Amino acid sequence: MNREPIDVLISGGGVAGLTAAAAFGTAGFSVICVDPAPPVTAESDAGADMRTTALLRPSISVLRAAGLWERLAPYAAPLQIMRIIDAGGAEPVARLTRDFDARDISDEPFGWNLPNWLLRRELLARLADLPNVSFRPGVASRNVVTREAGAVVTLSDATQVTARLLIGADGRNSSVREALGIGVRATRYGQKALAFAVTHPIAHNNVSTEIHRAGGPFTLVPLPDRDGIPSSAVIWMERGAEAERLAALPTAAFEAAMFERSTGILGPLTLATRRSVWPMMCQIADRFIGQRSALMAEAAHVIPPIGAQGLNMSIADLGCLLDLAQKTPGDLGSGDMLAHYQRRRWPEVKARVTGIDLLNRASMVSARPLRDMRAGVLGALYSLGPVRRGLMKAGLGAR
Structure with a gap:
């Protein structure tokens, strides 16, 4: 059991969650990142993610600050x-x-x-260089209780972690979002x-x-x-x-x-x-925050792969969270910090989800x-x- 709280617990070890772990770790915060499934990091392995990600120019500054872009650029x-x-x-x-x-x-x-499988490989290599980051594959978030002092999360290995900020980056069926009682609006095509x-x-x-x-x-x-x-x-x-x-x-x-x-x-x-x-599908959470908690990436929003918006929206979530955390480190996970995150990200994401939805419907027409x-x-x-x-x-x- 962690008797002293860590700074950030990230539930979800996909590309977005691992990027968040690298970014917060590079910024000096103590981080634990968990995911029930170990990442697949070779194209030929079963379960490899065959999708690719187009990292748009605004995302590069976040990746560079996290010590990632130098690793990724030779393969891009x-x-x-x-x-x-x-x-x-x-x-x-x-x-x-x-x-x-x-x-x-x-x-x-x-x-x-x-390629997404290559992103995972290089992200894990970066995390291995950060002593203040612990990545725990094969471990899931089981129970979430939020308090004014922090989010208390019981993990599937029976470890209990108290974090100043809990980040839900655990996908479109997010267990963190469900534990926080946050609903979603979804459109299936x-x-x-x-x-x-x-x-x-x-x-x-x-x-x-x-x-x-x-x-x-x-x-x-x-x-x-x-x-x-x-x-x-x-x-x-x-x-x-x-x-x-x-x-x-x-x-x-x-x-x-x-x-x-x-x-x-x-x-x-x-x-x-x-x-x-x-x-x-398109999906957006009713809100992106809870007490001591923030949603990002597909836990917050899901869109079809049009215009290379998906992961870049997730990195914009991360950039916003990290900017707020670095401006007032003592307020990490505070109500004021999270309210700022909600005001900055939810309207922007809602507009993009609406726009991509319209573009996708236009692309599907058969008449x-x-x-x-x-x-x-x-x-x-x-x-x-x-x-x-x-x-x-x-x-x-x-x-």
Whole structure:
């Protein structure tokens, strides 16, 4: 039993939770991070997360301060151009292509893309360098009692920890959120996403391409070359039944379907990893705070993988919490600190969840007139320079 309180207990050892542990640990706070499942840190291992994360430019400063970016940068592919293709005509071919170039607003790329399994590997390596951080895989939060003096959490190994601040980063079905009695508002689309990596004969040239037809976007996101061959991550969103059908196809048939759905923009696509399938939803917690407690990442909000917003919103949560903690270290976990977090993050997250929800619904439309309208709106927005630049800045989280 911990007789003296620690500073921060993080429930959840996914990418967001491990990043929070590194950030608070690097800032000098004492941290315990727990997760019932040990992280999978090799692409070939069972259970590896085949998704990738595009770390947008505002997230890099948080990662750099946490001592993480130097570890991650050598494995990252830059995202210089965000290309949107509308292929919603009678045939699955590109009928409208618009490029959003980071050079229009900055000298740097929009962001950098990395596999999620690799993120976990490098995060664990960073935590091993921090003596004030204890990561405990295979351990879960079992019971949460919050008091004015701190959050008292009983762990699955019977350890009891008292923390000045409890952070719930334990996913969309958060046990911390449930223990705090915080409800959620959820929207389910009957939609799933396939995630995997491919190789292709045509170089991606640091262009991330989102192709819209029906059912959801088909997105190719740059990765570093595989054995000298250009490679990309793919997120393919479809109605649930269609996604399951595609996931079960033999490799040759699946590759043929990929080539058609991608409009052949990078040539024939060769499957380079196994396929994983993820359900799509939007969700936001009714509030992000409780006594001595804060929610972040998917415990607070869940969105479909459109516009690279997911983990970047989580890192924005972390950046806000850490900023408040460092400004008044003596008030870590206080009601005043947490009220500031709620005021700063909840309205911002709500606006982004609403925006992504609308974009996803637009990407799913199957009726030809609605697809034609979608293409027309994209063309009109792109043609207005100030609007185009404003959309790019908004996507990065700039005000």
